[in-house]
Amino acid sequence: MTWSLPEPMLTVAVNSPVLPTGHAAEPKWDGFRAQLAVHTGGRVVLRSRQGTDLLASFPEIGAAALAQLPPDTGLDGEVVIWKSDRLAFERLQQRIGRRGAAAAEGSRLWPAHYVAFDLVHAGADLTGWPYERRRSALEALFADHGLAAPLTLCPSTTDPAVADQWLGWTAAGLEGLCFKRLDEPYRPVRSWKKYKVRVTTEAIVGGVSGSLALPRTVLLGRYDAAGDFQYVGRSATLSQPAGRALAEHLTPASPAHPWKGWTFSAGWGTQRSLEAHLVQPDVVMEIAVDIARDAAGRWRHPVRTHRVRTDIEAPQVPLFAE
Incomplete structure (x- = not known):
């Protein structure tokens, strides 16, 4: 049978x-x-x-x-x-x-x-x-x-x-x-x-999707031990109030932004590139992440954003580790 x-x-x-x-x-x-x-x-x-x-x-x-x-x-x-x-x-x-x-x-x-x-x-x-x-x-x-x-x-x-x-x-x-x-x-x-299980930590805002006036998701980075600004993951979709609150802290990127010319995937299982707007990497966000990492050490799943940490500067954020 x-x-x-x-x-x-x-x-x-x-x-x-x-x-x-x-x-x-x-x-x-x-x-x-x-x-x-x-x-x-x-x-x-x-x-x-x-x-x-x-x-x-x-x-x-x-x-x-x-x-x-x-x-x-x-x-x-x-x-x-x-x-x-x-x-x-x-x-x-x-x-x-x-x-x-x-x-x-x-x-x-x-x-x-x-x-x-x-x-x-x-x-x-x-x-x-x-x-x-x-x-x-x-x-x-x-x-x-x-x-x-x-x-x-x-x-x-x-x-x-x-x-x-x-x-x-x-x-x-x-x-x-x-x-x-x-x-x-x-x-x-x-x-x-x-x-x-999620861990609360910090990362630096390196760019956003949507627009600078109303970010939809956040592209996050951390500096590595060599001083290079590495991409570590993207946030889940922000609510409109959270997007507007973040926008108040963002400054458009200078031509020397370390991610200039990079492309970012729109998501798992797609070949589409995300339309990203780079910003000066000086805004720190408190986030919650799970333990899943990809081969490069990036967060594999969307990150949950909590709030902008105006009391923490970028050099105080934990270093990127592969």
Whole structure:
């Protein structure tokens, strides 16, 4: 009998790290969300949240699934790569799109792991089961079949103290926590909750999108140890009051601006360039950032702006570190 993986269940952001009553907590991994299936006859599927085929890029995951999982098994989880005891998202990015010998070399240099956090098929469709029952079945799958690396069981807890301890794992590259209702079936809706750890810090305004009179987003920079002004990330969209308040502090850039002639991406997954207006890099903003970085050390996700810090000068902002 043929079957297909379900559409993935999605998350909605929350601002509180407290484990809600009636929920389980899991670590939020900095990797690629992926569903993994082994069908009768040996066909293996590894697909992204958007449905992209990932099997050719991560052949070691497919080989492990075929060798270790029983037929007619479907998992949901995350593909991750470890580098010196820290998750390395940039290594995942470098491996995407590799095929054949290049993919095999990538798996040798930067081996991937598959962290399973849900069981959606085990000889039958389990999506109607509540999370608590699916979790017990997932744990039994790992125990009964002796599943081992690169297949890994994601931790899960209903103990708030344990969940709170996991928030300290950000040094290893974990982004925060996911909260899942114990009695909820697996459905293609945004019902799981995600909390991302954010750190308050400062950066320097190097430019804006929109206009100088009404900035829409902020291009942020920091000086490195050599004294060069490096681009570190872009803010989320500003409210109109926040944009007007920032505009009062901005001065158009001089011809000697260090970013003169640079282009900035309009966003993840697009080749469009952002229409940017450079400003004198002397305005400091207090911001909140999560732990995700790209290969160059820039903030990978949009930064949340808090306020302009008129009490701090640009040389007092932390240095850029790759």
